[in-house]
Structure formats: structure tokens, C-alpha cells
Amino acid sequence: MNLTSERNMSLDAIVYHSEENKSVTQAIQYSKTHDSSHRFLAYKNIPALLNKYSYGKKALDYGTGTGYSAQFLLEIGFDVTGVDVSKEMLLQAQVNYPHLPFHQIQNKEIPITSDTFDVVFSSFVLFEMGSEDEIVSYLKEAKRVMKENGVLVAVTGSENFHSPSKNWLSFRTDFPQNLNPKSGSLVKLYHRESDMEFTDYYWTEADYRNFFTKAGFHLEEVIYPLGEKDEPYVWCDEYTCSPFIIFVAKK
Structure with missing residues (x-):
């Protein structure tokens, strides 16, 4: 997500497509989104998948940003490495999680x-890219570093994520x-939880399916995570409609 706040800040969250000179201050600001209800919902199916x-x-955390998703993978039992385009985001990731290895993506x-x-995890990256060529290139690079029986799990926004008619717990979209x-x-x-605005690119499920096919992947499963009554959050429209979509693809 490209970020702006009321303090006129601008930043690519979980970055693949971004400017490379992001300030450390902005990276610290983005870390405020780590402990958020939207991550609980987006990630709750990942361990089982x-x-x-x-x-x-x-595992590779492909577009690790400030490192939260890499730490998540570690906590569910993976030997994880994080990579990102942004030097400043990676510096903050190293501050947040000094026990994890992080590397900078160069020339994509x-x-x-x-x-x-064995695993490539992509969290809130795909909707940061504004062209088919860019997304397919990103996916092909994921495929390159995967083992022959490797799996790619990609979390991104659903078609309803930015809909002004939806009432999400974490987001306002009007x-x-x-x-x-x-x-x-x-x-x-x-x-809401971090007091930040984000800009993204809109893509449909059909668009994403096409991108995975063009990159040479075989889609195994597509999931729309929904909120449930027994969870630690009182969801809004998340009970019946998901703001997120998860793609599981094999090499």
C-alpha cells in the first residue's frame, strides 16, 4: 500500500514497486500497522495453508517491508529470509527483528x-504494482527462487477491499x-488504527489469475478469509465479505 498521512507523508508499504529513497522516519511510521486487526484477518489461514x-x-518473505511478515513466518516454524526494494524499510526491519536476515532487491x-x-510469501505487494508486466515479472522472479515443488502464497486486496459501500473494521474507503x-x-x-492513508492499484480476481498463469504458476487454491464471532475482534462487513484474497500457487 502506498501511504500518505495527514502529515503529508508518502510511502510504499510492503514494498516491491516503490521509490528506493524512503526515509527511516516513514519506515517507523509504517511499523504502526504491525499490530492491527487487518493482519489478524489476512494471516489467520496462512499456517494451515x-x-x-x-x-x-x-521461506522467503518477498516484499518484507519493516519485517512483520518475516517474523510471522518465523513464529510458525519457518527458516525465513526477508527481501525488499527499500533500503530504509529494511533498516527498520533490522531494528524491529535483528535476529532475522534481510536483503535488498536490486534491479527487481x-x-x-x-x-x-520451499515457500515464497507475498503479503500486500501485488496491489502495489500498476501494470500486468510488472506483476508478471515479480511473480516470475518468485518462481525462479522457488524449489521445484515450492509454493507461493500471496495475500492482497480483494475486489471489495476499496469499495466505498463496505464498512471494514480497520479501513475507511469512502x-x-x-x-x-x-x-x-x-x-x-x-x-484507522495507524491514522494513515494508502493508495493502491485495483485488480480483479480474474486479473490475478491471468497474471499467475502468464508467470507459469499453477493455482491450487483461492481463499477469501472471513471474520468469525469467536475471534478477538468485533468485525463489521468482514463476517460476510472479505477485504482480502489469498492465492496459493505451485511452481
């Missing part, structure tokens, strides 16, 4: 040899650019 589809424990290439990882968006158009939301 990885247990179902992965054959090993070596992951600085790791091919056929290395912005004019969110009315009738087209594939690849910019959309906007406000994250």
Missing part, C-alpha cells in the same frame, strides 16, 4: 540463487476514486 502445501521449512532481482526456497474502478486504476483507503 502452508502446512497443507509446503514440503519444507525454508532477488539477490539469492535459483531453486532455494473516497471518490473508489467508485467503479477499472483494472490498474488507483484506489485509496484510510487505515
